[in-house]
Amino acid sequence: MKDLLEYIGIEPGRVNFSWVSAAEGEKFAKVVTDVVKEVKTLGPAKRLVKR
Amino acid sequence: MENIENSIREVAEKLLSEKKVDLIIGYERGTLPLRTTPCFVDKVEDVQKLVWNASCDANLSKYVVGRKEKVGVVAKGCDARLIAVCAVEKQFPRENVVIMGVPCLGVIDRKKIEAKLEGKEVLEAVVEDEQIKVKGESFELVLPKNDFLCDSCLTCKHRNPPIHDVLVGEKVPEITEANEFAEVSSLESKSVEERWKHFEEELSKCIRCYACRNVCPLCYCKMCFVDQSMPAWFGKTNDLSDTMIYHIVRAFHVAGRCVDCGACSRACPMDINLRELMKKTEKIMKERYGYEAGLSLEEVPPLGEFKMEDPQEFIK
Secondary structure (H helix, E strand, O other): OOOHHHHHHHOOOOOOOOOOOOOOOHHHHHHHHHHHHHHHOOOOOOOOOOO | OHHHHHHHHHHHHHHHHHOOEEEHHHHHHHHOOOOOOEEEEOOHHHHHHEEEEOEEEEEEEHHOHHHHOOOOEEEEEOOOOOOHHHHHHHOOOOOHHEEEEEOOOOOHHHHHHHHOOOOOOEEEEEOOOOOEEEEOOOOOOEEHHHEEHHHHHOOOOOOOOOOOOOOOOOOOOOOOOOOOOHHHHHHOOOOOHHHHHHHHHHHHHOOOHHHHHHHHOOOOOOOOOOOOOOOOOOOOOOOOOHHHHHHHHHHHHHOOOOOOOOOOOOOOOOOOOHHHHHHHHHHHHHHHHOOOOOOOOOOOOHHOOOOOOOOOOOEO
């Protein structure tokens, strides 16, 4: 899925996959922080948005 | 070619008269030149209707899915592979289908002929082993067949049906040198922006007629996500974002199952190169899972099962 989206031209980093267990609160916080950071640098998503 | 045609008829006659099958699915002459149409034969006396030539482009595996009776199907390499995929997916009992494998030298892309003729209408055509003779009101041309084959046939790696019950005709040499992923690789080498621009241009031609879905043997879902309105997964407009979501999701649905028969590209009235998308899914499956669809009756497509050793480096 990620490969396909990036091939079509969705910016790498826009789509992220993680596996976090319900017992891994700390990892969850880290994943969210990292994703937010990554997406912020990419800016607003303009692709696949309706006009 | 005529020999193969005769052999197809002989095999069909034998299968029908020995009551091994109730129905033969093959091709018959179309009403227009360069066309054949799917043909359903259930009586021995009708086997003469069956034909075989390079305009037998329809993927007949489409007509096997969901069938209850015993059928014999004329199958090129790609058709036979899709029958195998659908059998693995339990769309019909394997023992109900007799695959009449026909080694194939590629089928004609009518769009290429139309482009060559610049709008002139073909009124008569004869397809031979090496050439296609076309005739119209004020012209008569002999075209080399190999220049007018479908793109998917030019790099086809399984011209001989890998799985078959009867082989009709002699095996043909496989194409080994052609790089089937050349188009995909050249797109991959471009930047994300360039790729986006390319797909935006290509897919903005789409009129959402769903011919690509309807012709695809793998699109057998009784309820397709595009037709659902409760919930409506996405818009029904031809706004670019809706169109793209349709094509991305369809590509994802056939990933690991698609064998590049080229039916979607041939069916597209807007001439969208859908193979660029489908071929990418094929490449991903080959590189990540070492999997090629339709070569086995046991192996389940990679996206249909979970294995501990599945590559998962993309999961953070």
